[in-house]
Amino acid sequence: MAQKPSIPKGTRDFSPAEMTRRTYIFDTIKDVFSTFGYAPLETPAMENLSTLLGKYGEEGDKLLFKVLNSGDFAAKVQADELSNSNALAAKICEKGLRYDLTVPFARYVVQHQNEISFPFKRYQIQPVWRADRPQKGRYREFYQCDVDVIGSRSLMNEVELISIVERVFSKLNIRVILKMNNRKILYGIAETIGHADKMIDITVAIDKLEKIGLDAVNAELIERGIDAEAVARLQPILELTGDNMSKLDKLEEVIGESETGRKGIEEMRTIFRLIKDLDIYLDVELDLSLARGLNYYTGAIFEVKAVDYAIGSICGGGRYDDLTGIFGLSGMSGVGISFGADRIYDVMCGLDLFPLHATISTSALFVSLGEQEQLAAMRAADMLRKEGVQTEVYPDICKMKKQMEYANRRGIPYVIIIGSDELAENKATIKDMESGKQYKVATEEIVAYVKYAYGVLMD
Amino acid sequence: MAQKPSIPKGTRDFSPAEMTRRTYIFDTIKDVFSTFGYAPLETPAMENLSTLLGKYGEEGDKLLFKVLNSGDFAAKVQADELSNSNALAAKICEKGLRYDLTVPFARYVVQHQNEISFPFKRYQIQPVWRADRPQKGRYREFYQCDVDVIGSRSLMNEVELISIVERVFSKLNIRVILKMNNRKILYGIAETIGHADKMIDITVAIDKLEKIGLDAVNAELIERGIDAEAVARLQPILELTGDNMSKLDKLEEVIGESETGRKGIEEMRTIFRLIKDLDIYLDVELDLSLARGLNYYTGAIFEVKAVDYAIGSICGGGRYDDLTGIFGLSGMSGVGISFGADRIYDVMCGLDLFPLHATISTSALFVSLGEQEQLAAMRAADMLRKEGVQTEVYPDICKMKKQMEYANRRGIPYVIIIGSDELAENKATIKDMESGKQYKVATEEIVAYVKYAYGVLMD
Numbered sequence: 001m002a003q004k005p006s007i008p009k010g011t012r013d014f015s016p017a018e019m020t021r022r023t024y025i026f027d028t029i030k031d032v033f034s035t036f037g038y039a040p041l042e043t044p045a046m047e048n049l050s051t052l053l054g055k056y057g058e059e060g061d062k063l064l065f066k067v068l069n070s071g072d073f074a075a076k077v078q079a080d081e082l083s084n085s086n087a088l089a090a091k092i093c094e095k096g097l098r099y100d101l102t103v104p105f106a107r108y109v110v111q112h113q114n115e116i117s118f119p120f121k122r123y124q125i126q127p128v129w130r131a132d133r134p135q136k137g138r139y140r141e142f143y144q145c146d147v148d149v150i151g152s153r154s155l156m157n158e159v160e161l162i163s164i165v166e167r168v169f170s171k172l173n174i175r176v177i178l179k180m181n182n183r184k185i186l187y188g189i190a191e192t193i194g195h196a197d198k199m200i201d202i203t204v205a206i207d208k209l210e211k212i213g214l215d216a217v218n219a220e221l222i223e224r225g226i227d228a229e230a231v232a233r234l235q236p237i238l239e240l241t242g243d244n245m246s247k248l249d250k251l252e253e254v255i256g257e258s259e260t261g262r263k264g265i266e267e268m269r270t271i272f273r274l275i276k277d278l279d280i281y282l283d284v285e286l287d288l289s290l291a292r293g294l295n296y297y298t299g300a301i302f303e304v305k306a307v308d309y310a311i312g313s314i315c316g317g318g319r320y321d322d323l324t325g326i327f328g329l330s331g332m333s334g335v336g337i338s339f340g341a342d343r344i345y346d347v348m349c350g351l352d353l354f355p356l357h358a359t360i361s362t363s364a365l366f367v368s369l370g371e372q373e374q375l376a377a378m379r380a381a382d383m384l385r386k387e388g389v390q391t392e393v394y395p396d397i398c399k400m401k402k403q404m405e406y407a408n409r410r411g412i413p414y415v416i417i418i419g420s421d422e423l424a425e426n427k428a429t430i431k432d433m434e435s436g437k438q439y440k441v442a443t444e445e446i447v448a449y450v451k452y453a454y455g456v457l458m459d
Numbered sequence: 460m461a462q463k464p465s466i467p468k469g470t471r472d473f474s475p476a477e478m479t480r481r482t483y484i485f486d487t488i489k490d491v492f493s494t495f496g497y498a499p500l501e502t503p504a505m506e507n508l509s510t511l512l513g514k515y516g517e518e519g520d521k522l523l524f525k526v527l528n529s530g531d532f533a534a535k536v537q538a539d540e541l542s543n544s545n546a547l548a549a550k551i552c553e554k555g556l557r558y559d560l561t562v563p564f565a566r567y568v569v570q571h572q573n574e575i576s577f578p579f580k581r582y583q584i585q586p587v588w589r590a591d592r593p594q595k596g597r598y599r600e601f602y603q604c605d606v607d608v609i610g611s612r613s614l615m616n617e618v619e620l621i622s623i624v625e626r627v628f629s630k631l632n633i634r635v636i637l638k639m640n641n642r643k644i645l646y647g648i649a650e651t652i653g654h655a656d657k658m659i660d661i662t663v664a665i666d667k668l669e670k671i672g673l674d675a676v677n678a679e680l681i682e683r684g685i686d687a688e689a690v691a692r693l694q695p696i697l698e699l700t701g702d703n704m705s706k707l708d709k710l711e712e713v714i715g716e717s718e719t720g721r722k723g724i725e726e727m728r729t730i731f732r733l734i735k736d737l738d739i740y741l742d743v744e745l746d747l748s749l750a751r752g753l754n755y756y757t758g759a760i761f762e763v764k765a766v767d768y769a770i771g772s773i774c775g776g777g778r779y780d781d782l783t784g785i786f787g788l789s790g791m792s793g794v795g796i797s798f799g800a801d802r803i804y805d806v807m808c809g810l811d812l813f814p815l816h817a818t819i820s821t822s823a824l825f826v827s828l829g830e831q832e833q834l835a836a837m838r839a840a841d842m843l844r845k846e847g848v849q850t851e852v853y854p855d856i857c858k859m860k861k862q863m864e865y866a867n868r869r870g871i872p873y874v875i876i877i878g879s880d881e882l883a884e885n886k887a888t889i890k891d892m893e894s895g896k897q898y899k900v901a902t903e904e905i906v907a908y909v910k911y912a913y914g915v916l917m918d
Contacts, residue, residue: 005566005786008554013567015574016498016581023499036842039475039820040482044600045504045556045586046467065505066527068552073545079538085531091529095467097504106465108472110587115474117868119854122475127504131529141503156833156853164843203660273488278837320910327464352506361498378737384620385494392496395613416780457648 006139010132010140016361018345024358025172025344026125026145028140032167033123035146036160041122043104045129046095053096055103055326063130063138066093095131101146101338102296102323109150109305110327118151139342148336150323155267157299157335158319159274165304165315166282168339173353175307176314181290182268183297183318185251188261189237189288193230193252202226203291205236210289237288244272244286251288267299283307296320304335309347315339357458364414366393367403373418376443380418382430383447389454407433413457414450469591469599475820477804482767483817484631484803485584485604491626492606495619500581502563504588505554512555514562514785522589524599525552556588560605561755561782568609569786577610598801602860607795609782616724616794617759617778618733624763624774625741627798632812633894634766635773636742640749641727642756642777644710648696648747652689652711661685662750665697669748673697696747703745710747726758740767744791755779761796768806775799816917823873823909823913826862834879835902839877839887842906846912866892872916873909 007013014022030040046067048184053061066089073092079421081088098104101124109120125145130204146163149157162178190199201224205217212220212457220232236254240247248265255261268286268296292301299319317337324332348354364384366377377393384391392412394403400417405414417429428446431438432453441449466472473481489499512520519787525548532551540547558565560583584604591597608616608621621637628635649658660683664676671679676697680690695713699706701809709726714720727745734743751760758778765773776796783791807813825836825841837854843850851871854864859876868875876888887905890897891912900908 003787005510005570006507007503007510007566007570011503011505013503013571013573014499014501016500019501021501023878034820035847036850037821037824037849040473040478041475042473042478044466044470044472045588046470046600048465048467051464051466051549062529065529067556068525068527068548070524072523073543074541074547077541079541082533082536082541085533088533089527097526107466112472117865119865120792121851129504141505149854152854154856156827156837156852156854159837160852160854167844208464249814274834277834278841299736305823328462361493362496365496367617375733375736378618382737385626388494390493390496392580393615394618395608395611395615395619406576432606 005262008140010134010138012139012141019357019358020361021348021354022341022345024354025341025348026143029145029168029339029341030123030125032171033201034162035167036121038121038147038149039122040104041108041124042126043098043101043108043124045097045127047104047107048069049090049094049096050127050310051327052103056099058172060099063132064099065097065129065131067095067097068092069094079118080296087269098126099130102336103326104150105146105148106149106323107327109332110324110329111129116151119149119157120151121149123147129133132339137342137346143341145339145341146336147338148334150332150334150336153333155274155300158271159278159280161302161317161335161337162271162275162282162284163278163280165302165337166280168315170281170303172344172348173345174314174351175342176304177285177307178306179285179287179288179290179303181270181292181301182264182299183301184264184267184299185255185258185288186264186291188255188258189234190265191258192261193226195226195230198224198226200295202234206289207291209238210290240288245269246282247286247288248272264299270414271300292316292318292391296323298322298333304380306347309350311343311346311411312339314343314347355458360390361413362390362392362410363454364389364391364416365403365407365412366391366416366418367400367411368394368397369417369419370397370423373420373423376418376423377416380416380443380446384450387447387451389447389450392414414453416446416450443452467599469593469597471598471600476771479820480813480817481800481804483813484807485602487630488604488627488798488800489582489584491623491630495580495623496795497580497582497606497608500555500567500583501562501585502560502567502583504556504586506557506566508549508553508555510566511558511562515558519558519758522591523558524556524588524590526554526556527551528553544589556843559586559587560585560591560603560797561607563864564605564607564786565608565782568791569788572634572788573608578608578616579610580608582606583647583665592633594719596801596805601766602800604798604800606797607793609791609793609795612792614729614733614759615874617730618737618739620761620776620794620796620797621730621741621743622737622739622760624796625739626761627774629740630775631774631807632802633803633806633810635763636744636766637767638746638749638762638764639727639730640746640760641723641724641758642760643719644714644747645723645727645750647714647717647723650717652685652692654685654689655908657685659754661693667748668697699747699864703743704728706745706747707731709842718840723758730759748858751775751777755782757781757792759794765806768809770802770805772799773802774807782837814917819849819872820904821849821851821871822913823848823850823871823875824862824866824871825850825877827853827856827880828859828876829856829882832879832882835877835882836875839875839902840903843909846906846910847908848906873912875905875909 196383203337225260298320298321303313319335321333368374381391415431664679756777757780760777762772763774778794827833840850874890
């Protein structure tokens with residue numbers, strides 16, 4: 001007897017019920033991206049390993065899925081090469097699965113730089129693969145939804161992305177807070193306290209402020225080799241309060257000597273002023289403890305959290321000045337954000353935010369009670385479909401009970417019955433599965449009736 | 460200097476211009492699938508190799524992309540295992556990239572049989588990977604668009620799929636012919652001429668009728684070990700003419716003794732009658748030379764060709780009685796078809812069938828001529844976006860010429876200018892890029908104007 005088949009650990013099947021909801025999220029995001037003039041891009045799942053290696057740090061290299069060369073790959077391997085898996089992998093694998101959408105985007109921009117009209121506004125929604133240890137909420141295959149503009153230094157781009165964040169989450173009905181910081185400010189802080197080389201250490205420590213408290217952060221800073229005087233100079237920054245603009249004013253008093261720091265402050269002032277001028281209805285907060293791991297960010301950084309649901313950030317990104325430098329094209333500044341579809345899905349399930357229509361894949365089912373009855377049902381179903389109503393005709397002529405059970409399990413809101421009586425009268429009985437009520441209507445009224453009832457249901 | 464990066468051979472980037480058109484095709488197909496109540500399914504890119512191996516024949520096994528195990532995979536390999544690439548691959552790779560959507564679908568149905576409500580109607584649009592030698596029109600990564608219903612033997616399903624074919628191609632404006640045959644008929648023919656075991660040989664030969672002519676087919680049949688008497692008995696079948704029903708009548712005279720053959724004829728009669736009864740407006744033709752390679756088909760088989768463009772079939776499929784048997788679940792009959800997105804794309808490009816709106820990703824661009832002007836543009840752009848008009852604001856304040864060039868290269872039909880004059884008057888100048896004509900309108904009229912002009916343009 002065959003064993004029940006399974007899928008690789010860390011990967012998932014998405015059932016129709018899940019896909020219907022996920023599609024709602026993706027479609028909402030795509031719609032917003034395209035109303036802002038961002039155009040879709042797709043890159044291949046496999047990239048040359050030379051494109052991917054060295055772009056995600058040593059740890060990242062280990063997490064790349066490598067694809068075995070076709071043909072007689074083993075013929076070129078010597079026995080002594082078996083002692084080193086890394087070197088051997090490099091010899092027998094030329095390709096790997098993409099690890100994110102950012103490096104393929106940078107690769108695309110460099111490869112096609114002569115065909116692209118800059119500023120280049122693109123979005124990309126595709127799966128990525130990481131050989132991470134699977135655990136709750138961490139998968140080996142997951143979708144990223146990235147939106148970037150490259151080839152423009154204008155802060156208007158940051159503001160536009162903030163608008164996109166506002167629009168997406170307001171459409172999805174998720175209350176969010178957008179936390180912002182700026183890498184130039186972080187550098188300015190490090191420079192001011194005399195540890196310009198320790199920006200990463202300082203931001204990693206500050207990043208934990210909310211989690212472990214001020215004293216523990218100070219202890220960690222000392223541990224990371226920041227001297228006591230510098231830690232003391234850092235205190236006013238760690239204790240900043242007030243609104244964004246007054247935080248920036250106080251910050252300027254402390255780090256105003258740092259040219260880079262001042263530039264970062266100026267950028268944030270511009271962005272906050274524009275958000276206000278443009279009436280962007282979003283809770284935006286300067287959060288100096290926000291660091292974000294990726295080392296290619298050079299300006300504003302973003303992170304979005306759901307207000308009513310405890311989960312990590314559901315969206316994040318930032319400004320980078322030299323993303324394409326790794327592929328030999330310098331001076332291309334850009335800014336982008338990435339929406340975390342899996343977490344957004346979890347938030348929406350957790351808060352029960354999916355609208356009814358995003359949970360239904362079939363609105364009406366015609367039961368089949370006889371050959372002539374089924375023919376009449378097929379004809380009527382066609383009229384509904386032409387009006388965009390998702391309609392099925394049960395394909396087998398069988399007991400009513402079995403067909404009703406199918407409708408129930410599938411969550412189909414309307415069952416339409418054309419039995420021999422209805423056929424003779426040129427009518428149909430529409431059953432509202434929620435209320436259990438039935439209505440007999442003329443065949444030519446089915447469309448109007450279902451569309452009306454469905455409209456009421458969705459309201 | 461860094462070398463310009465590239466992608467693996469046989470793979471493709473899809474630029475925004477290509478993606479916009481491809482999205483139009485996919486969305487059209489998805490829309491039709493869902494109006495018929497088919498629900499989306501997605502399975503992981505990587506499947507266990509045990510799921511994939513042995514399902515596509517020996518040749519197919521060779522074309523699977525295998526994914527190297529993570530960690531110290533080489534440690535478990537002995538030097539003498541290097542002599543056999545296949546055996547070695549089996550040891551160092553547990554996973555492979557999916558080769559089609561059919562096997563993962565069968566795997567999904569078996570794995571989730573207790574959660575699924577049968578008949579299970581699903582569609583799946585995802586890329587597949589094959590280590591084929593790349594050549595014109597053949598890629599190592601390409602999308603398949605499959606729609607299947609499993610768990611129902613009713614021929615109404617075949618008819619529904621024919622309806623779907625009609626609807627998809629009529630929406631895409633591609634004139635097509637649907638060729639049909641039936642595996643049971645092919646078996647009946649082989650049985651009747653005394654070569655039941657040679658059904659494949661006979662159909663492979665018949666398949667070439669159009670290409671090489673009757674005499675060459677007869678020669679090939681002899682060569683394949685069919686005796687002269689059998690070839691003679693086959694002649695009336697090879698020379699069948701007339702409409703579908705009369706072809707079936709003549710066929711019955713020849714193969715009526717074969718029970719399987721008779722069953723196939725009866726199935727086709729039912730299908731053709733239903734197509735007529737339901738007024739499905741599609742050119743459907745019984746073509747006895749249609750065989751289709753895949754050996755899991757057991758009943759009706761389909762193939763769709765474009766009438767006005769020379770290219771292979773753009774859609775195909777058939778009935779299978781035991782797809783899930785390979786995973787231990789028998790008695791699950793189903794029927795499905797697959798749309799060839801790449802070829803459909805080629806047909807639509809070749810015949811210039813893409814509607815204008817499917818080639819435009821941004822409808823309106825506001826140029827940016829100063830800080831205050833840009834702010835006004837951002838506000839006005841927002842109004843357009845809220846009406847669903849894809850709108851950009853040029854992010855950098857720079858020379859008008861540069862911005863107009865950007866609009867031209869991007870193919871944006873309307874450029875909207877808010878200069879200092881317009882700002883003072885609370886107006887905007889809308890430039891129709893096609894005609895070159897300009898109109899000055901009040902800010903609050905921008906939306907109505909662009910929507911009207913765009914509507915006229917799209918007509």
